[in-house]
Amino acid sequence: MGSIDYIFESESGINKDELSQGDLLHRTPELAAAIRQAHAHYADAPSYTHFLVLTQSCDLVRRPKKCKAPYITICAVRPLTIAVDRELTSLIDQLGGCPVPVGSSQSEVLAKQYLERVLNNTVDGLFFVPKGSANTVDEHMCAFLPLSIALKTDHYDVCLNAKVAQARPIFAAKIGSLASNLYGRVATPDLVEEVGSAAASTYKAEFFDELGLGNMLWLSPFERDELTKALARHDVDELGPLTREIVKEMVSAIPNPRDLIADRVVDILKKRKLLASLAPAEALDEHATLEEDAQLAALDIAASKVRNFIRNDAVISKVLKLHGGR
Incomplete structure (x- = not known):
């Protein structure tokens, strides 16, 4: 998956002489030692690899040696999967005996909406840190703003030396509004505005896949019922235990409700003689004339x-969607 830099500055745009709100810090041994004085878990836990500076930039300016703020507030930046897995778990309506997580097709919409909100930084308490924001960020991450600690400004240089990325000014302001309990929120450009609809669509599709959306089954009520029947028919003694691959084959074999409805309507019309058809014997007659063959082809085309x-x-499409179909 390609990197799209729309939240953090390029390498050349990073100010390495001072700290700013929205700076991304890598947990170096020196920073870990400073953090350990405030919160040992944050200093040692494997998932706490980065931190985001929350203190306002104006309070971090050193005049001439000390800054205005007595403390530097930072929050934990952890793998985005931690937040996403929690959200996806809440959308699962597991099917008994199925080795693959199952959710409804309507929940799939909610899952995608949640991930789009993550991309556009509109999820309360989270700030998205894309993979590739810095050389040390090799997976999608997010800042958990409530998981914050305060370091004494004695550790200013330690924090500065750990700085690996810097948020663009508009996103730094967004972090400030999220960190404080302001009613007025800072509006930041979303992904589409930054990179265009085509690039955004590609990025989102890969983003959804990386975060596990494709590892779940999103089923309509009809599909769920059909899969339940297929699972019940599976003989473990004869066919072996259920696997993800077997379940996916079962799902792919489920007929499309549109096709079922269309085939059923055609069958009813034929039985009621509202749609002409040839008898099976006629259809199989090897000695049929060219005219009869043409008639059969015309009837097939009509059906x-x-x-x-x-x-x-x-109308049928709308009704199917209203009932969770596709």
């Missing part, structure tokens, strides 16, 4: 057109 009209009917 096919009816199926297509039903499959593509807007």
Whole structure:
């Protein structure tokens, strides 16, 4: 997955002479030692690899040697999967006996909306740190703003030496508004505004996949019922234990509700003689004339057109979506 730098400055834009709100710090041994004085867990836990500076930039300016703020407030930056897994777990409606996590197709919409909000920094308490924001960031991460600690400004140089990235001014302001309990929020550009719709769509698709959306089954009520039947038919003694691959094959074999409806309507029309058809014997007659062959082809075309009209009917599509179909 390619990196899109829209939140943090490029390497050449990083001010390495002073700290600013929105600076990303890597947990160096020196920084870990300073953090350990305030919170030992943050200094040693494997997932606490980075920290984000929350203190306002104006309070971090050194005049001439000391800054205005008595403390430097930083918050933990941890793998984004920690927050995402928690959200996805809340959307799971697990199917008994199924080795793959299952959620409804409506929950899939909620999951994608949540991830888009993460990308656009509109999830309360979180700030997105994309993979590649710094050389030390090799996976998508996020700042957990409530997980903050205060370091004495005696550790200013230690923090400065640990600085690996710097938020762009508008995103630094966003961090400030999230960190404080302001009612007025800072509006930041979203991904589409920054990179365009085509690049954003590609990035989001890969982003969703990396964060595990594709590892879950998002099923409509019809699909869930059909999968339940297929799971019940699976003979473990004869076929072996269920695996992810077997379950995916079961799901891929589930017919599309649109096709089922279309085929059923065509069958009813034929039985009611509202749609002409040839008897099976006629259809299989090896001695049929060219005229009869043409008639059979015309009837097949008529039935096919009816199926297509039903499959593509807007009202039927709307009803299926209202009931969780696709």
